[in-house]
Amino acid sequence: MSRDLKLYLELLWQSILFWVVVMGLYSLFRYYGMDEEVGVTVIAEFSGNQGTIKALQGFMVIGILIGFLYATIDFFFDKYTSDRLSLVLDLVLRTIVYFVTTVAVFTAVIRLFSKVYNLPLDSSRGWWLQDKAFWSAILYIVLVSFVFSFIKIATEKFGKGVFFKMLMGKYKNPQEEKRIFMFLDLKDSTTIAENLGHFKYSQFIQDCFYDLNEVVPKYDAEIYQYVGDEAVLSWPYKKGLANNNCVDLFFAFQQKKQSKSQYYLDKYGVVPEFKAGLHGGILMVTEVGVIKKEIAYHGDVINTSARIQGECNKHKVLLLISERLLQDLRMHPHLSTKFLGSVLLKGKKKKVNIHTIDKV
Incomplete structure (x- = not known):
């Protein structure tokens, strides 16, 4: 299974589950016990428990279809247009596509249930323009969409599972x-910054990290922080080891930059090259801050990872990994390793064995 397909399927089941639940709840809020309200007239087909069940079934079908279509729309927008459109234009286009999709879904479900249950429901052209029930549903969908977006943004900010733990x-x-x-740092950053100037250099770093963000989800990585021209990536230990995610991400990022080399040469006159240091182990994680909360990691692991990356220039390699982490990896045949020796990293009393990894 390709990584893009894996990401799409994960987004798909989350979207379908969310919309089935929220549309099911809407049907209960909207129709349960309505025929018992004083002054409310309800057609026979929607009265009593049977009417509530019909409404629940209808809105759950709507939830499945909306969940499927919204996930597909988001996937294709994120993959093919988010780097070409401004945030405002992207939002406007998505909203239009969402709305047209929603009208189509409601129309299809109304026609289906009209035939199945022989209900007197209007689904003629333009039916939704004057239908107050439809617009109340649209308002509900907009509100819960904000909730879904908030959860998605918070999950991306703090990492999968971390937001709910917080x-x-x-x-x-x-x-x-x-x-x-993994500490990932731009090679020759000072020289590049001097040649480009601060404004164009900032655009250069922005492009680099955009490419990185396209690669990161495919290898189950979390971006811990950006510091200037450096990015700090993190994995739960088992996820980082699985399929050599922590190593393959680096080479995937390299390949991504090489595939866009002409773009970088035309715009900046240089193709970016990054160096990286990898290490793993046990450390402490805690919530810090009051005005601005975030997750912070403390311990020797994160310091050692940074120091290992600092050795890349000395050994003239792009990727270094600690021997302790390398021993836990099952190296793929397309990768080769080379022992570079024991180094005394700054601030440490014991030497650390380091290796470099390259493609065969």
Whole structure:
């Protein structure tokens, strides 16, 4: 299964589950017990428990279709247009596509249930323009879309699973976790910055990190932070080891930049090259800050990862990994390793064995 397909399927089931639940709840809010309200007239087909069940079935079908179509729309917009359109234009186009899709879904479901249950429901052309029930549903969909977007943004900000752990207060007190860290730094950044100037250099870094963001989800990585021209990536230990994610991400990022080499040469006169250091182990994670909350990692693992990356220039290689982490990896046949020796990293008392990894 390709990584793009894996990402799409993950987005798909989350979207379908979310919209089935929220549309099912809407049907209960909207129709349950309505025939018992004083002064409310309800057609026979929607009265009593049977009417509520019909409405629930209809809106759950709508939830499945909306979940499927919205996920597909988001996937294709994120993959093919987000780097070509401004945020405002992207939002406007998505909204238009969402709305047309929603009208089509409601029309299809109304026609289907009209035939199945012989209901007197109007689905003629333009039916939705004057239908107050439809517009109340649209308002509900807009509101819950904000909730879905908030959850998605928060998940992307803090990492999968971390946001909900924060809501539950797990990181109020420091917790021990086993993780892998990669410090990814732009090579020859000072020279490039001098040649480009601060404005164009900022655009250059923006393009580099945009390319990185396209690669990161495919290898189950989390972006811990950006510091100038450096990015710090992290994995839960098992996820980083699985399929050599923590190593293959680096080479995928290299390949991504090479595929856009002409773009970088035309715009900046240089193709970016990054160096990276990898290390893993047990460290502490906790929630810090009051005005601006974020997750912080403390411990020797993160410091050692940064120091290992700092050795890349000395050994004239692009990727260095600690021997401890390398021993836990199952190296793919297309990769080769080379022992570079034991180094005494700044701030450490014991030497660390380091290796470089390259493609065969």
